[in-house]
Amino acid sequence: MLLSIKTQLKLNSYQRVLMSKHAGIARFTYNWGLATWQALYKDGYKPNHRLLRTFFNNNVKTNPDLGWLKEKNICQKVTEFAFEQLGDSYKRFFKGQSEYPKLKKKGKSSHSFTINASGKPIPIGGTSIKLPTIGWVKTYEGLPHVTASKLTISERAGNWYISFAFEQTPLPVANKIPVVGVDLGIKELATLSTGVVFSNPKTSKRFKKKLARQQRELARKVRGSNQYLKQKLKIAKTHKRVSDIRLDATHKATTTISKNHAKIVIETLNVSGMMANHKLAGSVADANFYELRRQLEYKSKKFGSEVILASRFYPSSKTCSSCGHIQDMPLKLRVFDCGLCGLSIHRDFNAAKNLAHLG
Incomplete structure (x- = not known):
C-alpha cells in the first residue's frame, strides 16, 4: 500500500534561499514550456512535454544569459519534473478534469519543486534527510526509516515542507x-x-473577524512595499492556521x-x-x-x-x-x-x- 507523508523542514537562512531558487527555476521552466507549447500549437505542430524538455536541455540551458539555471547546489532534476507537471496538466485538461494550464506567477502561485536521485532510492529516517545536490536538511519531527523515489518540497505561509510517498504493509487491527x-x-x-x-471546530467562524481586520490593514498599505508584503504574510499564516485546525480535527476523527x-x-x-x-x-x-x-x-x-x-x-x-x-x-x-x-x-x-x- 502506498502512503504519503508531509512534514515541515527546519531550515536556516541559506537553505531557505536555496529552496526559493529551486522553486523559481521550476516556475521558470514550467512557464517556458507552456508558452512554447502554445506557440508551436498555433503554428500547426503537436508538441509534447518530452520534446520540449529535450529542446530546453540542449538549447535553453546552454544560453550564457541563463547561467543561473545551472548554479552550484541546484539539482538539475527540477526542470525534468517541471516538464512532467506540464504534461500532466495538459492530460487533465484534455480529459476534461481541469481547466487549461495557466502561467505560474511569483507570489501568487504555490512555490514547489520535485527532485530525485537519478532513479536511485532516497533513504529517509529520523530528523535529517540528505537531498540530492542540496545536501542535509532537518525536520521538526522524526520520520519512518523508508525509501522514496522522489521528493516534493513546497512553501506555504513562509514555511517549507517536504512530502514523499512510500510503500507500507496494511496494519489490520483486532477487536473492531x-x-x-x-x-x-x-x-x-x-x-x-x-x-x-x-x-x-468551526474555524472559519472563529477567525472571521481577525481575517477581516487583517484584510483592512492590507488595503491601507502601499501595494508592493515591505509593509504590504509583511501584512500579506500575516494573512497567509492566519489562513494556514484555519486550515491546520480543520485538518487536525478531520485527521483525528478519521483515524479513530x-x-x-x-x-x-x-x-x-x-x-x-x-x-x-x-x-x-x-x-x-x-x-x-x-x-x-x-x-x-x-x-x-x-x-x-x-x-x-x-x-x-x-x-x-x-x-x-x-x-x-x-x-x-x-x-x-x-x-x-x-x-x-x-x-x-x-x-x-x-x-x-x-x-x-x-x-
Missing part, C-alpha cells in the same frame, strides 16, 4: 466494532451510530473511525451543490466533507477496514431507526419524533443508526 454508521454534519463534524460525536471499525458506512453528499448555496458554503467548507471521506477511504485500507457508500438519495434522516417509518424532516428540526412508534432521538444519531443498518 463490526459496523458503524457515520452521519456527517455542519454543527457536529461526525456522529457515529455508537453514540460517539466528533465536534466541528477507520482504526476501530470493520465496516464504515457513510453517506454520499453532493458537496459541490451544497457549496453553491451561499448560506451554507462557509459552514460546508468548515465541515470538510470531501476531505473526511477521502481520508476514510485511504485510512481504511491502512487499517484493514471497509468503507461502504450509501446512496445520495437514501433517506437516512427521514427514516425511523426503530420501526422504519419515513416522514419529512426539515433542517431546522434537530430531534426526530417518530409519528408511528413514538421514538424520540437526535436527528444525527438517528441518521447514523440508519446508515449502520445498511452495513
